[in-house]
Amino acid sequence: MASLKEIDTRIKSTKKMKQITKAMNMVSSSKLRRAEENTKQFTPYMEKMQDAITAVAGADKNSNHPMLQQREVKKSGYLVITSDKGLAGAYNANVLKRLVKDIEERHDSPDEYSILVLGQVGVDFLKNKGYNIHQSLVEIPDQPSFKEIQAIAKKAIDLYSDEEVDEMKIYFSHFVTVLEHRPSIKTVLPLSPEDSSTGHGQMSSYEFEPDKESILSVILPQYVESLIYGTILDAKASEHATRMTAMKNASDNATELIDDLSLEYNRARQAAITQQITEIVGGSAALE
Structure with a gap:
């Protein structure tokens, strides 16, 4: 004894x-409420963007914009969202485990994929595993603004537009409830028919100038950036909820x-x- x-x-x-864990629980609870508010505030903007996409792209079934065209997948792009800090339970492990499993099943060579990473935990894990990281973004604020993540979102779009990759998928933890978080995969490029026609069509009677293709060349990249930003907000809410529970x-x-x-x-x-x-x-x- x-x-x-x-x-x-x-x-x-x-x-x-x-005392420390109780204080961290209270801090994470406060951050979670703010993250949920950010997501709710961003929703009206996404709905208006979807209305515009539905009106322009949904009506034009013969659009030749590359973001709407399916092509043979010779190289895949993966955008992985993790946290900068630990003490978040299985938040990072579930997402990274899913990514590694898919890479091992789908690819035989590192030349067949490109990885973009958000969060220091993901960067450290993938480097230790020997994966090449094309670009990373660390020290992401708990309540990120669009401007702060726009650079890596634009990089993901440029990789697809320049045909360096033929698809772009996001790996993240989806926030369902405070106690439920689901590792998820979202394909943002090319845009699926569902992505380009999920609006309410309230702008379908509008006339567009100069023409729909010119409008698509401007609005589609902005829409994809918004999809990525919305996914990051979702992942941040999941991170705060997981850390609060832990x-x-x-x-x-x-x-x-x-x-x-x-x-x-x-x-x-x-x-x-x-x-x-x-x-x-x-x-x-x-x-x-």
């Missing part, structure tokens, strides 16, 4: 750890550990007192 001092030291250190579980485990250690401490203290009483009684009896 450990000594009283050792048990007392463990109780004090566990209490301090519990810190709550850590606090609950710390409480249980403190209770167990306190019980052990009381038993050891009682045993020490009993031993002292026995020694006193024994010594007194020896003097008589």
Whole structure:
């Protein structure tokens, strides 16, 4: 049995750890609320963009814009969204595990794919595994603005537009509820018929100048950037929810550990007192 001092030291250190995890839980809860608000605020913009895409691209079934054309996939592009910090449960592991599995199943050579990574955890993991990273973006704010992620979104679009890759997929953790987060894959390029016709068609009666192809060349890249940004907002909400849950579980485990250690401490203290009483009684009896 450990000594009283050792048990007392463990109780004090566990209490301090519990204070930290409880504070981190509260911080993540606050960040989650802001992330959900950001997603809700971004939704009207996406709906208007989808209306415009439906009106322009959905009506023109013969559009030759490369973002709407399916082509033979000779090289794939992967945009992976992870966090910059740990302590988020299985948030990063699930996404990266899914990515590695798909790469191993689909490709025989590194020349057949290109990887773009958001988040330091993803960068470190893929480098340690020996994967070549085409471009990365780290130190992403907890509540990212469109301008802060526009560079890597534009890079993903340029890779497809320049035919360096023939498809672009996003690997991320989809936020369902606070307790449910699903590793997901979204194909953003080429745009599927569903992506280009999900609006309500409220602009279908408009006349477009100079012509629809010219408009598509401007609006489609912006739409894809918006899809990527919306996905990042979704992933950020999932990250904050996962970290909040992980810190709550850590606090609950710390409480249980403190209770167990306190019980052990009381038993050891009682045993020490009993031993002292026995020694006193024994010594007194020896003097008589």
